[in-house]
Amino acid sequence: MVDFAMQHAWLVPLLPALAFVVIVFLTKPWQKLSALVAVAGIVGAFVFAALAAYGVFTHPEFTEGSLVYGVRWLSMPGLHINVGIMLDPTSAMMIFMVSLVSSLIFIYATGYMKGDPGFSVFFSYVSLFAASMLLLVLSSNLLEMFVGWELVGLCSYLLIGFYTHKISAREAAKKAFVTCRIADFGLLLGMLSLQIVFGTLDLPELAQKIAHFHQYTSAGVLTLIAVLVFLGPIGKSGQFPLHVWLPDAMEGPTPVSALIHAATMVVAGVYLVGRMLFLFSEIPSAMELVAITGAFTALFAATIAITQREIKRILAYSTVSQLGYMMLALGVGSLSASMFHMWTHAFFKALMFMGAGSVLTALHHKADVWEMGGLVKKMPITAWTFVVGGLAIAGIPPFAGFWSKDEILATALNSHHYVLFAMGAFTAFLTAFYMWRLIFLAFFGEENPANHPVESPWNMTVPLIILAALATVGGWVGTPWDNVWSQWIFFGEVEHAAPNYGVMIGSVILALAGIYLAYQLYYVDREKVKAKALAERYHGIYTLLFNKYYIDEIYLWFNHAIVDGSAKLFYLFDIYVVDGIIVNGLGAFTRLSGEGLRITETGRLQNYALVFFLGVLIIAVALAFSSPSAAGLLLGGVK
Structure with a gap:
């Protein structure tokens, strides 16, 4: 078989x-x-x-x-x-x-x-x-x-x-x-x-x-x-x-x-x-382009995610960031690290999106995490499986994301891309922070009395449980001590990266720091006073991040000002120059020429004979002033 x-x-x-x-x-x-x-x-x-x-x-x-x-x-x-x-x-x-x-x-x-x-x-x-x-x-x-x-x-x-x-x-x-x-x-x-x-x-x-x-x-x-x-x-x-x-x-x-x-x-x-x-x-420059694009995208999207309010939008920017991690791994030449993170990411990201769907169904599609709270009491399966996904994406051992994310960071460090490594490490801290910000706001803390959630049916919760299990053990095939993964999925030579304990310990510290910061701002502080104060104190940065660096607005301006503006200019050129001057001008010239020539086309033989005679007479007069003998010869021939 x-x-x-x-x-x-x-x-x-x-x-x-x-x-x-x-x-x-x-x-x-x-x-x-x-x-x-x-x-x-x-x-x-x-x-x-x-x-x-x-x-x-x-x-x-x-x-x-x-x-x-x-x-x-x-x-x-x-x-x-x-x-x-x-x-x-x-x-x-x-x-x-x-x-x-x-x-x-x-x-x-x-x-x-x-x-x-x-x-x-x-x-x-x-x-x-x-x-x-x-x-x-x-x-x-x-x-x-x-x-x-x-x-x-x-x-x-x-x-x-x-x-x-x-x-x-x-x-x-x-x-x-x-x-x-x-x-x-x-x-x-x-x-x-x-x-x-x-x-x-x-x-x-x-x-x-x-x-x-x-x-x-x-x-x-x-x-x-x-x-x-x-x-x-x-x-x-x-x-x-x-x-x-x-x-x-x-x-x-x-x-x-x-x-x-x-x-x-x-x-x-x-x-x-x-x-x-x-x-x-x-092409080394092409590899650099892939690596830089990935590292920048990972950090860029993570900074946006820390300010978003809608549960699925936070997860969406998380995906953009994690895809940047995968591109970074490819750019530094590691197919195994990239595909490994794609493998683990599929489990914990599907888990969290489906958990978000379970929440949205229970709350009648109320998406703002600031309007949730305390869902763990009414939706325990959804909440605790989501927590597993949060641990996995934050990179807490032994969950799947720890192994794949650390392999990317270790690969970037081993290839001497120190700036890209630093960007990836800081992104890991931000990832833990914004994901656990979501978890503390949505699932823990005080319940919102306006919400009346109930747990989802079995055909929604059973897939969550299976994905939570996969998000827990799915990374064990890529542990650095017995990396079965890199022995099979690689580009060029087989990758046998030795365990980098410095990267492991450092990434866990960064992840725990991100979770702890989210815990202090969004769980310990029940009224979220510190979080709101930070947003007001750094209002300009917060607004920039909340509005996604205004990239959408820049594209919208470009579309209206440049694309639509250029289209309007071409339209005016077409109407007034191509149609108005060239096409209509040629048409008017043809019409006027036709009207002028129509006068000469009467259909009467005597008129044509008169025109012929007048033409001969004009030629004769012209020749008389230039050559009298030629004029006489011409007139004699006419007679």
Whole structure:
């Protein structure tokens, strides 16, 4: 069965895709049946993914290569594209993680979406979403990957704007779609350049040819290609400055938020950079760009998160920050650290988003954490599983985030990127602070008498419990003493980083300091006097952070002043110059010329004879003044 799953790994994305087709064309009128089809499709995909992953991780030969198989998709002179599957430790881990987390989110959604009129439509969309991400992960060439890439973009548009009656949801969907299209244009140019320069888009062939790129092109051209390719992940994974769509994606149903932030969509960009690391590693400046972008985004988003009030928006900026961590790891050359953090992040971030959804359901979608409080008494399962997620993301041992985050920090330090290490370490402190600020405000302290929460049903709480367990033990495969993870998922040489106790102790101290500060400001101080005083004392900084550095306003100004202004200028130029002077002028000249010539066209023979005679007479007079003999000869001939 294991060998069958490995040889037929294409069934992993096919099963949820079939669920999408069945729901759309057959079961849409029956909500429970549609949900059953969707859950069956993704659970079936998980079973196949688990078997395939088991096969990969029990065959030592996969540490040196991959299983690639496919068929010819497109063939013409100079262009041959295969559609196929590439199964190796990285893709095996991804399909296992994506299908597992998606299965839990699908089950959770059966409770969260209960009673929604678009219930069946929702499950058709999320089935296509999961299928698209699994296709992207397993693709053996960039064009096939780009198909999955664009499909996840389409699904995100459909799901973010799922509540079409809300203007904010429609605008958020358009914002996500347009922002990602800008980035994807760069990615598409990079792919076309790779095809032109190297003659292939197959990942194994590209890896071999780029290793000897001097035979095909210059370092400057390859640098430009790497930057163009990186534009796609900047948009898809919410890196600065194209991060603006990700917080607004909270307008969709909470299971969608969990899917986007934990298992699909945003991790696609990180995965693409990791899959294309053979390109970036040839250009040191490109690696620096990836590392700096990641470190800056991680710190930038964390500073915004410390002031936000809406529970899902805090988690959204947390995702942007954690994706920056993953990019930082890739930029310093560690595929294993990046993929390891993606693995652990999927568990604790899905857990916290689904916990937030449980809270929103209980509070009738009241999202402000300052209006919550004391939820642990009425919603113990949601609260304590959320606490597990908070411990994991803060980096408290032995929870999963501790191992993956510390590996990134240790890798940055070992590669002598001291400034980036410092940025990552400070981000770890901020992460612990803003996440436990959320926890103390929402789940502990005094209850808000205006709230009457009740615990969510079993189909929402059971996935929370499973994810809490995974967020606890999911990082144990990457402990530095017996790092099974880095023995399988790596780029270049096998990574055997020795335990860095200084980084471990330091990161735990930073995390505890962040939690303690949040405890003092938001739990011990029941009236939040100190927190409010700090906000008033540093009003300018607080306002800047609360308004997200006014990046959205800058884009809005640019759109209105530059884009709309330029469009107005071109419009006026078109109306008054192109149409008014050139087109209308030519038309007027033609009309006037026609009206003048029409006078001469009477249709009477005697008029034409008179004109002919007058013309001859004029010529004769002209010649008489210039040459009398010629005039006489002409007149004599006329006679």
